[in-house]
Amino acid sequence: MLKYIKNNLFIENVAVSKLVKKFGTPLYAYSQKELESNFNSYKEAFKSVGSIICYAMKANSNHNILKHLAKLGAGADIVSGGELYRALKAGIKPQKIVYSGVGKTSKEIEFALRSNILMFNVESLEELDKINAIAGKLKTKARISFRVNPNVDVHTHKYITTGKEGNKFGIKYEDAFDIYIKASKMKNIEVVGVDSHIGSQILDVAPFKVAAEKMSKLIDKLETNGINIKYIDIGGGLGIKYKPADKPQTPADLRKMIMPVYSKYKNKTIIVEPGRAIVGDTGILIGEVLYRKTSGTKNFVVTNVAMNDLIRPALYESYHNIIPVKKSFKKQQIVDVVGPICESGDFIAKDRKLPVFEQGDFVAVECAGAYGRAMSSQYNSRPRGAEVLVNGSKVKVIRKAETIEDLMSKEIK
Numbered sequence: 001m002l003k004y005i006k007n008n009l010f011i012e013n014v015a016v017s018k019l020v021k022k023f024g025t026p027l028y029a030y031s032q033k034e035l036e037s038n039f040n041s042y043k044e045a046f047k048s049v050g051s052i053i054c055y056a057m058k059a060n061s062n063h064n065i066l067k068h069l070a071k072l073g074a075g076a077d078i079v080s081g082g083e084l085y086r087a088l089k090a091g092i093k094p095q096k097i098v099y100s101g102v103g104k105t106s107k108e109i110e111f112a113l114r115s116n117i118l119m120f121n122v123e124s125l126e127e128l129d130k131i132n133a134i135a136g137k138l139k140t141k142a143r144i145s146f147r148v149n150p151n152v153d154v155h156t157h158k159y160i161t162t163g164k165e166g167n168k169f170g171i172k173y174e175d176a177f178d179i180y181i182k183a184s185k186m187k188n189i190e191v192v193g194v195d196s197h198i199g200s201q202i203l204d205v206a207p208f209k210v211a212a213e214k215m216s217k218l219i220d221k222l223e224t225n226g227i228n229i230k231y232i233d234i235g236g237g238l239g240i241k242y243k244p245a246d247k248p249q250t251p252a253d254l255r256k257m258i259m260p261v262y263s264k265y266k267n268k269t270i271i272v273e274p275g276r277a278i279v280g281d282t283g284i285l286i287g288e289v290l291y292r293k294t295s296g297t298k299n300f301v302v303t304n305v306a307m308n309d310l311i312r313p314a315l316y317e318s319y320h321n322i323i324p325v326k327k328s329f330k331k332q333q334i335v336d337v338v339g340p341i342c343e344s345g346d347f348i349a350k351d352r353k354l355p356v357f358e359q360g361d362f363v364a365v366e367c368a369g370a371y372g373r374a375m376s377s378q379y380n381s382r383p384r385g386a387e388v389l390v391n392g393s394k395v396k397v398i399r400k401a402e403t404i405e406d407l408m409s410k411e412i413k
Contacts, residue, residue: 001031002284002366007327009364011284013393016325020286020362023386024401026309027286028373032391034282035065039072042274045251049259049270052096052118056236056275057083059370064389064398065279066090075118077236077273081108084115094118098233098271100147100197102127102169109134119143121195121233123170128183135188144183145193145233148176148218150211152198169197173214177221184227191227193271194219197235200276201242205249205257208234212261219265232262236273240280242319242367251277276370283369285310286325289361290340299335301357305365306339307346308379310372314345322348325362328355337363341380373399381407 002011009016011029019029042053054075057066061083066076067090075096076087087097097117102124104112109131112120122128122144135142149170171179184191196211212234219229239248251274262270287305294300312318322337333356337349348365357363376384383402388395 001034001282002323002364004327009323009325009327012390014390014395016284016286016364017362019388019390019395020288020325022395023388023397025286025288025362026305026385028283028368028385028387029286030065030279030283030369030387030389030398032068032282032389035068035279036072038274038278038282039069039074042251042272042278043073045255046270046272049255049263050268051270051272054096054098054271054273055278056273057087058374059275060279060283060372060374061086062373062387062398063090064396066092068389069278075271077275081105081111084108084112084117088115098145098195098273100195100273104130106130106134110138113138113140113142117143119145119192119231121145121147121193122183123147125171125179125182128179128186128189132186132188141188141190143190143192145191145195145231146171146176146179146183147195147197148173148215150196150198150214152207152211152214170195173218176218177225180222180227181225192229193231193233194222194229195233195235195271197233197273198237200237201239202237203239203246203248205238205254208254209257209261212258216261229265229268231269231271232265233271233273234258236275236277238274238277240276240367240370242321244321248277280370281367283367283372285365285368285372287363287365289357289359289363291359292357299333301335301337301354303337303339303348303363305348305363306341306380306382307343308341308377308382309339309384310348310365310368311375311377312371313348314343315375320348320368321366322352322354323364323366324355324357325364328357330356332356341382378402378407383407 052075054077056077070091076092078084079101094116100121131142147170183189287303291302307314332353339346386401387399389398
């Protein structure tokens, strides 16, 4: 996706310097070919089993990205009514949409039922009661699975582990059978699946097997007691290569790890919910070096890329590789790469060995396609930059840059 040609950085067949000149910075740029390749790797890995690849929209919900994934056959894993609206507008079929999330509102549940989505991944007894009541009011049945917490440690950041005891997500594994029995007796509920999601940025697929073995025992017990499971939702969570030393495993590795457990279920559909693994490494965030300064023993490179553009380093202390838009052969130094926001947490990199930058140089922050623009804000009243999708030599603007006037467009004057 990224390469240097005559010392100039290219995304696919387009020079990043040309994107900067035309659209300014900060700027998000995505590779369509990488997006297609990532999605198709899941499609190919699970084609031998009945499967639905439900893209986790929270990673990046831009309409053009969703529309392109819909054309490739993607479903959607959603966590809000807004995401449901976006998914439907992009052409994703309701029968390929699963609704996760711990805080579904009555309005959102009704919207999903009227849209006839595939199923809800239910996360609490009170949510189950609410779905049952709303389905009754609409004179329909709600298809549901329960998000079961298998208490598996995936050794990722504490903010993105979701399958351990004490997390807010899902229901306790030990309580799951009794809750399924209760749900199966409800008038307006149709139990159709089981769901587990153990975390995010997982570089080793072994924990997926542990979760699968526990979920398989639950499925067998449910079916012995007359509850037919049609869908096995294994969640998402495969990591990508943020650091040079990272060695992420592939969708094929995931299939090889879990299918020995699930292969006995010939009539069930496997649902996979990748988000970051589809879109994360497709995107770069491009910024400009504004100033250099030294404070004590610290060297700083101040850019116009801030935590409102990419909050992951501030929120998770996450690593994003940074490369120059024009290849540098200068000596390197240890620097903090920071933004202009009035917060000490406003940084992209700390104590990073990088080429010596000059004012006016441009840098590209890699693997910014997931949880980048999707988590951005207008903090410090900073208008956000544009997003573009690159396909070979073609460039499409998929979101216009905001203006200063946009900052107040919804405020009552």
